[in-house]
Structures are given as C-alpha cells and as structure tokens.
Amino acid sequence: MNSFSTIDSLTTALVALPLLGFLINGLMGQRLSKSMVGAIGSGVVLGAFLLSCGLMSMYLSGAFESHTTNLFAWLPIGDYTAKFAFLVDPLSLLMLMVVTGVGSLIHIYSIGYIHEDEGFYKFFAYLNLFIFSMLLLVLGANFPMLFAGWEGVGLCSYLLIGFWYKNADYTAAAQKAFVMNRIGDLGFLLGIFLVFSTFGTLDFTDVMNAALQLGTDSPVAVGITLLLFVGAMGKSAQLPLFTWLPDAMAGPTPVSALIHAATMVTAGLYMIARCNVLYALAPTTLHFITLIAIATALLAATIAVFQNDIKKVLAYSTVSQLGYMFAAMGMGAFATGMFHVMTHAFFKALLFLGAGAVIHALHGEQNIGQMGGLKNRIPFTYKIFLVGTLAVAGLPPLSGFFSKDEILATVFAHNPILWVLLLLGSLLTAFYMLRLLWLVFYGEYRGNHHVVEHLHDNPNTMNYPLVVLAVLSVVGGFVGMPAFLHLGNAFHEFLEPVFASSNALLPHQHLHATTEMALMALTVALVGTLIYLALFTDRLSGIFLRSLHTEGKNTAWWKKLWSKKYYVDEIYDTLFVSPSRMVSRALHQVDTQLVDGTVNGLGHLTALFSQMSVATQIGKIGGYMLLMSLGVLGLLLVFVLG
C-alpha cells in the first residue's frame, strides 16, 4: 500500500505527461516557437504511448494481472470515499494502446495540418487536455473517476469543435454536442447513484464482485445498466442522441479523427465492457441495446448514402459502425465489440486523416460534388483512402473484415433476422464508401480548375502517420482470427480475464464452422461484387453521379428522406428546442406577473393595515422600524404572560 511500485510510477507518469503538455502549451505556448509547441504536444503523447507499451510488456511478461494505483482520496460520499485511483488491466491496457498510439499519430499529423493557424499552440494544448481526460476515463478505478474523464473529454470535444470560434455555426455545433452529451450524462449520473445505493461502493472491482450476488435480470441490474447506457447513447452517438456527431465535423479534421472517430465516441463501449458483469446480469438491457444499435447502424448507413460533404459521410459511417459495436455488446460478445473498437480506430482515423489531406490539398473544399479524378493528382492520398475504404467495406484480409465478420457471425448465432439487417447495413456501408472514393478520386474533376492546378500531396509529417495507420488497417485484424481457423484468437485470450465472469453467466451459441464459412463467403462475394462494379467497371459511375443531386422535384421520397437525415434535427427543434424557449418566456411572465403579483398583492394588503398604524410616522421606513419594535414588545409580552 505504502510503497509506490514500478507500475504505479509508470501509470502516474503516463497520465501526468499529457497534463504537463497541456499546461506548458496552454500557459506558455504563445511564447514558444511552433516547432517547439508541436514537439512538446506530440512528444508527451508519444511518451505516454511508450509508457503504455512498457505497461503492456510488463503485463504480458506476467508482472501483474490487474493493478490499482491509489494517488489520493478524492471525493467523500457518505462513508465511502472515491479515490483518485487508476486501474490497469487488459481492458484499460487495450484502450491505452489505442488512445495513445492513434493519439500520437494524429498529434504528429496535426503539426502539418494546423501549421498556418494562429491558434496553433491552443490546438495542441486542447488535444493534450483531451488525451489526459481520455486517460482518466479509461484508467479510472471507480465510477466518479470514469465520469470525470467522461465529462472531461466532452469538454475538450466542445472546445475543439468550436476551435474556430469566430464562426457562429461552429460554436453552435460545439454547444449542441455538449448539451446533447449532458442529456446522456444525466442518465449516467443516475446510474452511478443507483450503483451506490445498491452496493455502497463505487470501485469497479468491488461493485463487479458484489454484482455477482444479484440474480439474473434483477430490476436493480436492469435499472443500473439502462441508466448507464443512456450515458453511452450520448457519448457514442446512438439513437436518439446521435445528431451532434455529424455537426461536430465543424472541428478541424484531426479532431474528427481522434475524438469523433477513434477514441472519445468509443467511450460508451468501453464503459459497457468495464461494467460487463452488470450487463451480463441484465439480458433485458442487452436486448434493448441490440435494438438501438441495429436501428442506429441502419439509419446512419442510409443517411450516409446521400451526403455530399466528405466529412459528413465519414461521420455517419462512424455512427453506423458504432452501432455495429453496440450490436456485439448487445449479444454479450464484449470482446468482439472491443475488437471492432480497435480496428475501427485504425481505419476510421486513417480515413479522416485522408479526408483531411484531400481537404487540405483542395484549400478547404469539403463538397465531393466539387471533386473527382484526384487519383492521379494526389496519388499517395488516393492509396491511403483506398486502403481505408476497403477496410471499412470489409474486404479480406483487411482489419475491418475480421472484426465485422465476427460481429455478423455472433449476431447470426443469436438471431438470423438481425443478421440479415446487419448484412444489409454492410452492403450499404460498402456502397457509400465506394461512392465516396469514386466521387473523390475517379471520373472527371468537377470543381474549380484554378484550385486543381497547384494540387499536390501533403508534406511528410502528415504522410508518415498515414502510412502507419494504413499498415495497421491492413494487418490489425490478424490478432483476432475467425474461430474455425483454429489459429487461436490472441485478442480474445488477451481480454479473457476481464470478461471471465460474464462469459460464465451468458449462454454461448457457437456457430458450426461450415455455417460460419458459408456466411463469410456470402458477405465477401457480395461486397467483392460491389467493389468490382465500382472500381473496375464503369457501371456504378452514373448512379454515383446522380446521387449528388437529391433536390429537384422528381427525387424519390426515400432519397429525400435519407438525404434530409430523416428530418431528425427538425423534429427535435419542433419538439424540444422551440417549446423550451417558449416555456422560458412564458414562465418569466408567470414569475413577474402571477407569483410576484401575489406577493405584491399581499404587500398592498398589509400596507393598507400598516397605513393606519403608521399615520403619525414621518416615512415608510420608520413605519417598519415601528413594526419591528412592536414585534419585540409583543415578544416581551409573551414572556410576561408566559
């Protein structure tokens, strides 16, 4: 307890580094040179990554299984005190690797991307603060710590979406993101309270051990898990709290890659994985999650089909892919969900940074209607984007193929109808990604020719991170080979200790190897056909080009519905935003007229009486002094009589 072990020091240093970077760049960044700011900002995250690797190798060498680092007593709640403490186990190690690994790459990329901006140092300060918050989130050893990180990343997301604060639309998007997350956070907070009322502690280890005493589907377990999931809906942009994420694309592209694709939005999945015992005990909640997840996956995939902003397509794709991850969680396949979290972090970060490279090269153009034929003009970016697209689409043997296939196989084992829906979603995914790729890089250039003359690939600081991510997107899936190959699944084995108790609780349906192979073959054949049609023939080019135009009178209703995002924003405006403004104004009237009016009425009534008694007084105030003395007199009278 008293001795501070190597693991303690590594973990503490790991969290302290980004905080240090934030403080240095935030307080003194203005006086430092840009290269200095960039070096510090990226250096601390890279340092954190190396420390994560250190922890990982210690874990793999068997130095520890699960370790808690207590720093100080933070928050007394009744007789319990939440400690400022970190929990290192395989789950947090996995998240550490992803957050600091992908984080470092994106920091390095940002040096080039944001170089001309006057807020350069501010950008790195915020990014470091984000990494710090994210580390609190994934390392927190109790619910309040997780919540602190949870709100912290929300704050950074707010600051970074509104990074270009002169633009009113951007700051509106930032505010929307924060408020919508707060709706989820209220659920999360209530979930924490219910945990505390039930178990009398908020430490993860204690709560999960105690939870095993609860029966399956006990109301408390269902209540806790549902409330916590409301938080996840906000943070991980699931129905009905998903509309902030596409708007969040207002932020600089590295932010979209890091926060709104690879890390923060997966916090909800991490939380479920962290509380897997509770979720395993609440099948009702799991069903609910599955429902929400599949609805979100399909809804977002359909919307993505008709979006013309390169980042919006990717944003809806993220929402949809998060749906796939939650679907796995809903099946109780926690490790499968986390597998997709990891691979998605690789290829989606790659795609966003690739999109950033396109936008950067085109001097800020984001409309794919103004692009086309860039394949030969920015060949490096094209190759990057191609890898990302094929990985999302699920072409073997890229990483996305393995993780998505695992989800589909799990879902099929539970319910073939849901599998059909998710398969449809996969095809839509392949379609909108190929559409994006084709409209940006194939065909004829449709934009301003002035821009395209000086077109070239970006500097190397921006390209190296892309290469690393591309390699990871290709090979990242090999750690989780399909079961029927009998090669062993390193990923599952790694996470096994975390999910051991819940795996024992949940019934497991295993697919027959031939069934799994048949399903896989079918998926691959369908996706492969689409890829062939889109990239090797010209058959889909007409469809792609026509899909840019969804306005005119002759547009089919479903096209309109999809391109208008099912009018969800408009519906929320009508249902919640406008009424709340009206109620606010009306209540103000009620307050000044009715409530205060009553008080004033009472006042006038007393004034009427007092006028009689203060007739001899010089002024009103004196009158009340008299009242007071009368009161004291009355008091004395009571004494005398009593």
Add this chain to the structure above:
Amino acid sequence: MLTVLLIVLPILGAIVAALSPNNARQVALLSTLAQLCITIYCVLTFSQNSSLMAFDATWIAPLGIHFKVAMDGISLLLVLLTNALLPFIVLSGSALDPIDNRANTRYSLILAMQAALVGVFTAMDGFLFYVFWELALLPIWLICLLWGGENRVRITLKFFIYTLAGSLFMLLGLTYLYLQTPIPHSFDIAALYNVALSSNAQSGIFWAMFIAFAIKIPIFPFHTWQPDTYTTAPTQGTMLLSGIMLKMGVYGLIRWLLPIAPQGVQTWANLVIVLSIIGIIYGAIIALQQRDLKRLAAYSSFSHVGLIAAGVLAMTTQGLQGGVFHMLAHGINVVALFYVIDLLERKTQTRNIDEISGIANNDREFAILFFIIVAGSVALPLTNAFVGEFLLLNSIFIFNPILAAIAGLTIIFGAVYMLRVYRSTMFGELNANTQHVAFVHSPEKWVLYPLVILILVMGIYPKYLMDLAQPAILQLMGAIGQ
C-alpha cells in the same frame, strides 16, 4: 475567544472605515485581510471542542439569554466562506469608488455586514442567532437602497419587508421552543435541541422556521424579491447577497431546523423538496431566455440554491456534506460570475448578451478565466461545484430517484444557458461595444485569479474542507436520528 474577535474586528474596521472618507477601501481591505488571516489560523488549528473558539457569557440574565458563540466544522466553513469572499468584494469596488463620495459609508456597512454574518454562523444561542440574523439585514438593505440602480426604493423595500416578515415567524418559533425548555428557560442551542415536541408542534416549528429560511435562500415560491434585488443592487451588494447571505438560510436549515424538528421536516419533506426542485427547474428554464446578464445570473443562482435546499432537506449524510460544501463552492462561483458580469458591463456599457460579442479575440486570458468560471457553474468534474452537486443529487436520489432525475435536469439546462452566455459574449466577431475591450492591462483581472484557482483546487481536493465539517455533520445526523 477567537470567534468573538472575528465579530469584533469587522465592527472596529467599520468604525475606522466610516471615519476615513479618503481611503475607506484600503481600511476595509486591511480589515478583511486581517480577518481572513485569523480565520485561516482557526482553520489550521481547528479541532473539535477547541475552547479557543468558544465563548459564553450571560447577556440578559432574567431571560436566560447568553452571548454564546462557538465554531464546529460547519460554522467554521461558513465563516471561512464569509471571510474569504469579503476581500474580493471589497476589491471589486475599485471602479465605483472614485465617483462615489459616500464610499466610506459603503465600506463601513460592508464590514458591519461581515460582523453580523459571522455572528449568524457562530451563534449558539437562539436569541443571539435571531439578533444577528436581523442585524445582517440592515447593512445590506442600506447598501442596495443607497447604491442601487433603477427602481431601487421600491425593490429594496420589498426585499426588506419580505425577509423581515419571514424572520418574525422564526422569532415566534424560537420563542415557543424557549417556553418548552425546562425552567429556568434557556435559548441555548443544546436546550433547544433537547425539547421534546409533539408532532403537531414539530409541524408548527417547522413552518415557522422554514418560511424564514425559505425566503432567505430563496425557495420557490418565496423568491420573487430575489431577481429584482440582485439586478438592481450594486455589484458588491449582489455579491454579498448571493455569495454569503443566502447561505444564512441554508445554514439555518442545517443548524436549527433539522435537529430541532426532524419529524416536522420528515412530515413535510415531500412538499418542500418538491418546491425546491420546482425552483431548480423553474429558475433554470427562465434563465434560458434572459438577455440581461445580471438577471440571468440571478435566476441561475436561484436554480442552484434550490438544489442545495432539496439535498439538505432530504436529511442524508451526503445531503449535509454536499450542502455544506456547495455553499462554499456556490459562494465562490457566484461572486466570480458577478465580478465578470460587472467587468463586462463597465467595459461595454451594457449587460445585454446580444450586444457583447467576440471578446476572445481581444483578450484570450480573460476568456480562459471566464471559461473556468463557467465550467464551475455547470459543475464539471474537478471543479468545486461538481462535488457539491454530485452529493446533493445523490441525497435527493436516496430520498426519491424520480425527483433526482427531475432535479438533475439542471445539469442540462445549466449547460444550455451558461454556454449560451459564453458563446455570445466571448465567441464570434468583435462588435462596436467590444472593439476596444481588453482586460489585459487591467489590474481588476487579477482578482479573478485566486477565485479561479479556488474553483479548481476545491474540485481536485475537496477532502480537506470536507474533513473539517465531517465530525459536525455526523454529530448532526446523530441528533436528527433521535
């Protein structure tokens, strides 16, 4: 003895300030800083039953009234709040003073107010408590009346009558209790705690005291004096009112009402907690569309204190922990907020958020300081307000989860209106009002630094202050449980 010193010192300061027309602020600052040093000494040497801090002398012998003051952890924290905020409140007058030829009177009143507030938070005799309670009203009323803005006569009169009316109820309640004590009657707090009351009497005492405290806090629907008074009062007055004075009401609940009439509280808890929660939501919703910064902050403050009242009235350990801590946090945050509003108004000549924009372009440092204050106001973790709101909501949750869900809406609404203020004033392009606004070279900005640091430090390590109050809270919970 130290407690008496903390009451006497500001009175001396008030007299000296009144006699120094030219440098009243310096006198006041010196006095409040000396006071703060003594308070910090008290905090550092504090231990339960410390005889240094207690004082007991017979005052009105025939009636058994004592001048009895003492500090347990709860009192100590509120005294700390009072004495820590006063130097800032004094400093915030720097802009008003040069154009005010009665500045000495104002500082004299502020210091008198300080004495009365310390008295309220340390009195251990019911009658003495009442006397300090009323004494605290006079200086603040005069400050609002003499230095207030539009309609000050009408508004301050209402404020005065309203709160006075409330305290008359309290006097009635205290007197009744006094008469129930064994002969010779006593107002001593221990004697009052020991009075055994029938359930009807508990209800009677509950209402008599609750109304007095509810008006001060204020709890819906006794709040209508508050937005007008906060808006019209000079900034120093608003700070005194919102930062410290409303805590008198919450303190009253904790020290006097809960232990004396716990069954009365239990009987009426549903009603009064619902009223408090109505206030939380009602205040927050009205704040959504306010344009006047001061009025918006007034409704926001009304919303926040509703949460404190509801959490405390639920009578849980968490509620008292949160209530006591959040009184400090809210005091600091609201004073910082009103300070920012005052700065903005002075530099831009307006309080309308639609007419102020883009200040982040001119002064990033100020924008950051303001942001931390906003973060505190929306109770982000690792700021002081999170600790309080978390515990208070948890307390309401124990009382009734559904009510906690409703009260919790405040974290959503709070984010909406505070971020709206921030976005409107700091973000966007500069406009005519803000073209030349920069606080970079303004010494006033330095007042914000200690406040902002407090917001963060109290959020990162709340335990130090909470530990001070913990024994007193457990003792109180014991008294309630009887």
